Amino acid sequence: xxxxxxxxxxxxLYYGALLQRSGxxxxxxxxxxxxxxxxxxxxxxxxxGDFHLPTLSAYRDTGEIGEVDLVLVGLKTIxxxxxxxxxxxxxxxxxxxxxxxxxxxxxxxxxEEFGAERVLGGVAFLCSNRGEPGNVHHLGAGExxxxxxxxxxxxxxxxxxTMFNNAGVQCEAVADLRRARWEKLVWNIPFNGLAALLGxxxxxxxxxxxxNDLVRELMLEVIAAANAQTIDIPIDAAQFSQQLIEFTxxxxxxxxxxxxxxxxxxxxxxxxxYAVPLQYARQSGVSMPRVEMLFAxxxxxx
Amino acid sequence: xxxxxxxxxxxxLYYGALLQRSGxxxxxxxxxxxxxxxxxxxxxxxxxGDFHLPTLSAYRDTGEIGEVDLVLVGLKTIxxxxxxxxxxxxxxxxxxxxxxxxxxxxxxxxxEEFGAERVLGGVAFLCSNRGEPGNVHHLGAGExxxxxxxxxxxxxxxxxxTMFNNAGVQCEAVADLRRARWEKLVWNIPFNGLAALLGxxxxxxxxxxxxNDLVRELMLEVIAAANAQTIDIPIDAAQFSQQLIEFTxxxxxxxxxxxxxxxxxxxxxxxxxYAVPLQYARQSGVSMPRVEMLFAxxxxxx
Numbered sequence: 012x013x014x015x016x017x018x019x020x021x022x023x024l025y026y027g028a029l030l031q032r033s034g035x036x037x038x039x040x041x042x043x044x045x046x047x048x049x050x051x052x053x054x055x056x057x058x059x060g061d062f063h064l065p066t067l068s069a070y071r072d073t074g075e076i077g078e079v080d081l082v083l084v085g086l087k088t089i090x091x092x093x094x095x096x097x098x099x100x101x102x103x104x105x106x107x108x109x110x111x112x113x114x115x116x117x118x119x120x121x122x123e124e125f126g127a128e129r130v131l132g133g134v135a136f137l138c139s140n141r142g143e144p145g146n147v148h149h150l151g152a153g154e155x156x157x158x159x160x161x162x163x164x165x166x167x168x169x170x171x172x173t174m175f176n177n178a179g180v181q182c183e184a185v186a187d188l189r190r191a192r193w194e195k196l197v198w199n200i201p202f203n204g205l206a207a208l209l210g211x212x213x214x215x216x217x218x219x220x221x222x223n224d225l226v227r228e229l230m231l232e233v234i235a236a237a238n239a240q241t242i243d244i245p246i247d248a249a250q251f252s253q254q255l256i257e258f259t260x261x262x263x264x265x266x267x268x269x270x271x272x273x274x275x276x277x278x279x280x281x282x283x284x285y286a287v288p289l290q291y292a293r294q295s296g297v298s299m300p301r302v303e304m305l306f307a308x309x310x311x312x313x
Numbered sequence: 314x315x316x317x318x319x320x321x322x323x324x325x326l327y328y329g330a331l332l333q334r335s336g337x338x339x340x341x342x343x344x345x346x347x348x349x350x351x352x353x354x355x356x357x358x359x360x361x362g363d364f365h366l367p368t369l370s371a372y373r374d375t376g377e378i379g380e381v382d383l384v385l386v387g388l389k390t391i392x393x394x395x396x397x398x399x400x401x402x403x404x405x406x407x408x409x410x411x412x413x414x415x416x417x418x419x420x421x422x423x424x425e426e427f428g429a430e431r432v433l434g435g436v437a438f439l440c441s442n443r444g445e446p447g448n449v450h451h452l453g454a455g456e457x458x459x460x461x462x463x464x465x466x467x468x469x470x471x472x473x474x475t476m477f478n479n480a481g482v483q484c485e486a487v488a489d490l491r492r493a494r495w496e497k498l499v500w501n502i503p504f505n506g507l508a509a510l511l512g513x514x515x516x517x518x519x520x521x522x523x524x525n526d527l528v529r530e531l532m533l534e535v536i537a538a539a540n541a542q543t544i545d546i547p548i549d550a551a552q553f554s555q556q557l558i559e560f561t562x563x564x565x566x567x568x569x570x571x572x573x574x575x576x577x578x579x580x581x582x583x584x585x586x587y588a589v590p591l592q593y594a595r596q597s598g599v600s601m602p603r604v605e606m607l608f609a610x611x612x613x614x615x
Contacts, residue, residue, distance in 0.1 A: 208510075209610065209613055215613075216613070219612070219613045221608070221613065222609055222610070222612075222613045225606060225609045225610075228606075300530075300603060301602060301603070304527060304606055307523035307524055307526065308507075308510065308524070308527075310521070311511055311517075311521045311524045312511060
């Protein structure tokens with residue numbers, strides 16, 4: 012399958028490398044890492060074993076890639092204003108687009124421009140960071156849950172899940188993408204925001220009694236908003252929040268992407284992770300006062 | 314009147330200096346500023362006009378001061394574990410104790426040890442900071458509202474108000490100290506906490522639309538808790554919050570004490586300004602979710 016990776020950061024490089032290693036025809040749009048990768052290839056430092064790809068199909072411009080079977084979007088949502096122009100040259104008659112970006116609102120942008128029938132979304136539970144140019148660090152996890160923007164369990168989504176599985180990525184096709192997106196937010200909203208605001212990693216946050224309580228309260232607000240959306244099966248608040256907290260306790264001092272972004276002075280993904288979910292919750296008559304407060308506290312620091 | 318100042322920081326030095334200038338017999342317990350003040354006196358840099366007191370009665374130990382008519386407590390509440398021992402040598406048969414400390418719980422400590430009939434409390438709306446040793450900066454405001462811990466408008470509290478007025482301090486005796494303390498918290502809880510957490514001054518906080526909204530929401534939570542206490546007249550939520558915001562808009566980039574404490578790595582007055590008010594609110598069946606969240610966010614940084 013010919014795949015174009017748009018947004019080759021920690022996520023795009025990692026999944027793209029695994030797909031290439033498994034025999035897919037992967038083409039990377041690169042910016043920061045273009046020179047390093049063109050000359051030295053890509054080094055993947057992974058808790059599942061390091062590997063090196065000596066040669067990648069690397070581009071500075073998606074126009075040089077041409078039409079592909081699958082566009083994989085890994086762009087930071089703060090760069091969404093460039094997304095449509097970057098994706099357009101890759102689109103042929105039967106091209107599918109899979110966005111693995113954070114938060115809400117990304118499939119909507121792609122569907123409006125390229126047609127809803129092309130668009131799939133996925134949530135990635137991946138702990139990875141970029142290193143020096145030409146290096147990506149995979150610290151843990153990595154599973155993907157993907158599905159059709161229009162809903163339903165399509166053959167296409169099952170085939171994509173199989174492709175990821177064959178590349179060594181745990182991947183499940185789901186009928187209810189909306190629910191999967193909100194489930195991811197139940198983690199992203201507390202941990203990304205608190206880590207960025209306080210400059211504390213997830214282990215530090217969970218080890219403090221009151222911020223541990225606050226994580227759970229934030230999760231319960233997000234779950235209440237999720238259950239007010241059109242989703243197939245409501246999320247079990249007590250069980251799911253407990254499960255996510257236990258999942259996070261396994262992470263050893265993990266620094267969420269938003270914490271790193273703030274520490275390095277980059278813009279935060281506040282629109283996709285806070286503003287759009289707050290808007291959807293409000294439209295469903297659900298208020299998330301603590302989430303709103305966290306958003307306000309993060310936004311004044313921008 | 315013989316007055317002993319316990320806790321000669323920005324507040325104790327400023328009011329003590331004005332009282333001495335007006336002819337009162339003021340004795341200062343000093344620590345950081347002892348040497349500078351013993352040799353060079355105290356410089357008051359005030360928006361109402363600078364002045365210099367060449368000689369102060371300065372002590373390192375309240376035992377050397379002996380009994381006084383009035384103990385004025387200006388200690389940071391984070392040092393409350395030393396308060397009773399510092400005050401004890403000053404107490405004679407008719408000594409009154411006036412605490413101008415922040416938050417809740419201070420009169421209770423003094424009353425339990427020295428008898429409720431001795432204890433008055435006051436809230437000071439004072440913008441002042443310590444400068445180099447021997448210097449105090451008065452940036453604005455300074456009015457005091459004081460009253461009996463037991464409640465009621467006593468002759469003693471009126472006399473103290475007159476004493477402050479004669480020293481150039483706007484001061485009012487009030488019958489309902491508890492209400493006055495909560496009114497002060499309506500300012501302290503949002504502005505001290507947000508400024509410390511975000512490292513932004515009050516002007517920066519109010520100029521950002523969402524943190525401006527958040528200030529008002531925090532104020533409304535505190536007012537609801539205040540009105541659930543035993544107070545004479547309920548606080549008008551809309552009118553009082555608006556009045557405090559306008560009062561704060563007059564301050565030009567004022568940095569609340571808690572912001573300075575955090576920037577300089579000192580402990581914050583979280584117990585008196587957050588933990589005790591949250592406990593009193595809870596006992597009255599009122600929840601303050603945003604205040605609780607602000608407290609948790611501040612506490613994890615300690």
